[in-house]
Amino acid sequence: MDLSLNISQFLANSGSDENRASAIVERFANQIHSRDIKLIDLIKALGDYLTAEDDLLRPKATQCLSGTLNSLKKDILTPNDISVLTGFYVSKLEDGQCTKETLYGMSSLVDMDSFGPSNLDKVLKGLMEQYDSTKNLASTRYYGLLTLQRIFTKFVNYLIQMKKDKLFIECFLHVASGEKDPRNLLLSFALNKDISSSLNLESFEDELFDILFCYFPISFKPPKEDPYKITQDQLKGSLRSAIASSSAFDKDSYPNLLEKLSSTSPSVKRDTAETINACIANYGQKSLIEHWLEIWNAYKFEVVHGEPDDEEIGVYQSLLNTFTEISKVLTSNEVEFDQFASTLLKDLKESFQNTKTLKQTCLIFGAIAKANNIAYNKAVKLVLAQLLVKTDGLNVREERELIQNLGVFTSAYKDVYGTTSSPKLQDYNNGLKDFKDQILILLGKSLMGSSQVEVSLRTLAITELTNLTTLSDFLSNSELSLIAQYFTETVLMDDNEYVFNSAIGGLAQIAQLDSSVLVEVTLPTLISLLPDADEPVRINGQDKPKEKIFDVIVSISTGGALVNFMVIRLLNKLEQLQTTLADPVPYSFLILSSLQKIITTSESSTQFSTDTLFPSLVKLIHLLLKFPSLNQDDAILESATEILKLIVVFSSKSFHQQLSDDTLSFFTGLPVANDDYYKDLEPINVFAEPTPLINILSKVLAGVNKSVSINNVDSLINKLVEFIKTSSFQDGYVRISYLRFLSLIINKWNCEVSKYENITFDSVLSLEIYTWITKGVLLRIDPKSETFIDVLVGALSDTSLGAMAANSFEVLVVDLSIFEKFKKILNNNVRLLYKQKFFDLVVPKLVEGFNGNDDMKIKSNYLSALSHILKHTKREIINPHLPSFFPLLLQSLNLMDSEVRLASLNTILSSVGEVSDLITSHISSLIPKLLALAQSDRDHLNTEPVRLAAVNCLHSFAMALPLQKVVPYQKEVIRELTPVLDDKKRSVRKGAIDARQAYYELGRTVE
Known part of the structure; x- marks a missing residue:
């Protein structure tokens, strides 16, 4: 194998063809895995390239080595391989052209199983002496931080045991200094938190804190094209956790944070309060004992003079949460907690006589009470003794405010002790029970003794009494009965809607x-x-x-x-x-x-x-x-x-x-x-x-x-069919009742429906029987459903029974209680999608029948059938088919049936926004029809619902259709709707006013 040739291929392609370069790297890694080559051979083959004077060639060669290293299994390299590579990468840190590739390889090397503590000093010192983060791009700095994170994760115990804390912290401060990239900051904050909570900080507290607090408060806004999708909340949370990670920071964090509390920005205030809360929770009791008075003095003005009801982003609640956190930490030290609570009570005592700040005072102690049962009992006994010292002779406003303030402590009760449905802690001697009789008397008097015109007071008393009933282990049965009696008398005597x-x-x-x-x-x-x-x-x-x-x-x-x-x-x-x-x-x-x-x-x-x-x-x-x-x-x-x-x-x-x-x-x-x-x-x-x-x-x-x-x-069905055919029904309700029963039996028990396919339509009654049988078949989506539907569609063209057949389609889709479905109960064979199946099946047939007939009487049967179906079908089912039958819909507006007209209008109205192109193409014929339907008529077919729907359709056109399509009809609509302003029905008059105004404003601009 010619390894040099492979490397030459990689180097030649790595700049122009990343996929090919990656493939070659993967091939090198596979060959090392299979022992076809050794890593040392790869390094030798890369040797000339790694040291070449060409500033493009060296980074490519280093990338080849680092990419291969990152692709290897973690157990493939020997300790000797690791030692050689560590030395190589440390030496390469001097080469500014290869820093990113070097740090990339170094971070992968640290992750190898054979990378041991003996290599740490070389890496850490190399980073400190030869790496300057300020001279590198964010993507390069990332791998420097990643290398340190992997070292910490792998060797934290070694660093502690071998007193290497100082070296690692110094290296971290060097690498993380001046960082600005959001992704890198997340890594830096997390590593700072790990260091501060695990290692001996010695004299580094100030530097570690400064490298954090210089970013507070976070004002970062993620760019639109951010590939890492880092959010402001992620950065805030990570920074908050790091600041709160060690009590060694307390001498710096509390003063600096409390100074930020004076910011005029609500977002900064909330972020500051939440960070203080995290510090209180994590620093421990010793730190808090030294600083709680400092916190209280800084918070006092903010919470006493704040606006608890005027906070959109939760600033005031975040401030209150601080008192909850302080109480959680201090309650294990009774002396300190008593001193804390007594100090607050002393400073706030005047507030109990000041209605402007009483609510805030109660909220502060309510926040203390939420901490635990010790804090709850202390706060309740201190505050309620002040609040309930005088409950007689209060005016309505004072009574209302007192109930609202009591509500703070019933709400805190739920946090500590839970509710009747979700109890948390059982405490038969909790502080609120000491005041239970006074509270019940006060609330009972406010509800039962106040005038019925005091709606807000009575409603508030009911709300608070209801809250009391939900408190875990609070009311006795007799007290619950008393409250029930109050409520019973109230609903009988008070006609106010709210009460x-x-x-x-x-x-x-x-x-x-x-x-x-x-x-x-x-x-x-x-x-x-x-x-x-x-x-x-x-x-x-x-x-x-x-x-x-x-x-x-x-x-x-x-x-x-x-x-x-x-x-x-x-x-x-x-x-x-x-x-x-x-x-x-x-x-x-x-x-x-x-x-x-x-x-x-x-x-x-x-x-x-x-x-x-x-x-x-x-x-x-x-x-x-x-x-x-x-x-x-x-x-x-x-x-x-x-x-x-x-x-x-x-x-x-x-x-x-x-x-x-x-x-x-x-x-x-x-x-x-x-x-x-x-x-x-x-x-x-x-x-x-x-x-x-x-x-x-x-x-x-x-x-x-x-x-x-x-x-x-089958015998029952035959008897029922014969009885309906031969009986003389004097009452339409009774006739329908027998037909409903027939449909129920067919749906629920009869599977052999083919015998009913060919019922002869010798009368209207026989058509009705067939319709109700069809409904029973259709509801369960029987394979024979289409056959039955075809028969009814065919009957629409019958000159004598066609009108009745059209009405029968309403029977098929109307919801009846005997076919009601119940969750997890199988009381019938109704399929959930039967209407959708029916609609998909029947609409094309109705359109075809309508287009295939020239007789307007027959055509009207198809229109009427369609309108009856639309009346009981959801828009989601209708819209996909709307283009196919929209022309029919327009013609159905002329039918002599107000229900049909209304169904068609409602379908058009619900479709304007979704099929505006379709509406626009028919606007020339639609608007005259709608204007006619908006008027009262001699035959009383344009009922109030019809007229209102027509006006609303016209209004929706002005709001949803393209301006250039509607403007030509502006004057006509305004003129023709003028008589409608005198309609007998107020709803129609108002609809006409709104529609005319919409057309009047068409094309006008606001100056």
Whole structure:
């Protein structure tokens, strides 16, 4: 092998072809690994080049050697190799043209396994005597610092044991002096920290500190093209850690830092405070004892006269954190901590009589209290004894300020002792408990004894009482009940939105802590207030709407015990009303809709289960079957059966098979084998004649797990189809209920749907049956879905049934409660992406059908079908297809259907920003249509929502479309919207004002 030839190739290419040069270096390294050549042979082959007079050739040769060395495994070189190379690199430090390559190789050499302590003196002395960092670029200086970092990491114990600290520190000071590059500074700061925290600094404290503090505060802003992505925060954090690394710096760091505290820059103030905090935490107690008074004297004015509520970057909080850090360190020395706290109290005593500085004083002691339980108890006893010396005769402002100041110490309590949900430390004799009675009396008086016009005071009292309930091991059960009573009376009597919502939040918090308190205190009170007649609630001589009581009940009834309690009590109330009221419908609906909300709200709670509600399910079924007022009203029945469904959905699967069997038997007129659910009730055959009670069967089966089996499901479907075809439905709700049930059975239990493909459309009813079967098939994305959809699309061209077929497309995409999906519950076969799949499938077919027909009546069927689909489809699904059907959308604005018009307008409105080019290309036809739709019309098709949507579309054009495209229509829009300023609806008038103003300002510049 001709090694000299290979080296010549490297040197020839290293300046122009880095990839080729790297490949040759890698080849050298591989040959040394495989013992094909020795490193000494490589050095010999490079010999002439390494010493050549050519200033370009020497660096290339040194780079070749260093690159090869960096590519080697760490165990490949012998101690003799290391010794030779160390001597070589030290000698090369004199060559200013090769410094970077030399330091690069030296840093790699230090990392080798065989690099031992015997080589250290040569390297360190060589760097001190022959290397001048000020004459080199940042990339070169980096390798000098890297070499020292690797030496420290590898030989720190040796440096300490063999008293080499001085030599290493001197070398570091020499190498790091005058550094300015951010990447190098990170390395320098980190190395300074390691030195200061590990080595014997002897007489180097001042120099090591000076080489750090000259950079404080960091004002570095990273350049846009910074390849290392170094941030200002990284530099600040690294410098802070280095300054705080050794208590030997304290005589310099504290005076210098406290001087910086007088800066007018908020950023410098915060950085200074955070660095002081780091020093306090790391220097230790001995250092702090000498300096805490100095710190306090420097901080006093800043914190006492600062603005705690006017800090965007956290300066004031950083200053307060200093007192927390001091307290953490001093509390292990009781004498020193007492002296510290007493000094602050003495200096701040006048602040307790000065409302301008009282808040700041409390914040200072609150920061002390956050340190630990010793500091907390000391601070609380010192301050609260002053704060609570007089609580009577306060005006509203003084009372409010006192509560705010007390809140500082309840907040600190959480830091030290934790909350009820996350306790930290148990201390039955903590300082706050000594003042608990006074605090409760004060807060109770502020809430219950103040005028209702004092909204801020009452809201603040509720907030602080709620905070007390969250404190770990603080309130007794009786005290928690007392607070619950306060909140209950407040929500009943106070109609102010802020006070009411705060009290509701407080009750909800108590419910999370101990629901039994609400079961014993709040809920019985609320239930007892519900009247026996359909009349307002009477509270303390005032009439309040019943809805308010139900709003409170719904808001606080979360979790199993509360839900169970309210369901039982409200069903009892519901039963009572049926026998005492002539018209119980309105009141009954209020109860049932509230029960539905309670269960729906609670379903998101952890491990929500309705197993204990099964007796209530039975009772509700009995009530629905017994009282016509409950089963003859559509809204009541819908709400009541939703409750049944929810109870079933969130119950254990073990109940579902029997419940399904019994319910199906009962409602098909068969005797029920088990008496658990339908005891003492005569079976009902929903196939004897149309009855709204089909909804009970439908919702119960909608709730059971889909693993439940139904015998002879095909027979049930056939019976259902035949019944719907042959029955005379007097009520549209009942007809839809049977169709929904059909769709549910198809979706949940029937897999052989091909037999229903060819239903003959001999009537509107047969089309409806086919539509609902299609929905059940489509929801589970059955392979036969497209076949069913094709049939319905084909029906759009039917002259007699086309309009009805168009309406059927709304059925396919509308969300129904019987097909509601619940997290981790498999109660149906609804696929999450079914709408997207359906939209992708059907839109091209509708566009094709529209374009393929000349009859405008048939065309309108396709437009109507599309609009019905758009009404219930998310924008994310619509937008990718918008260009293909946008012309249809424009024509649908002329259809004699306000819902279709509104759906089309909303689609256009939501698309303006995303497909502005498409809108722009149709602007000439769009603007006249929108102006017409913004006006009231004789046929009342331009409803308020339609008119408002049209105006909003016009407004969005002015804001989102290219100026040159909209300006030509400026005068026309302003003129045609003038009559709309007199619209009967305020929302439309305001929309027209905003739109006209936007067009008026088109093309105008602000001077």
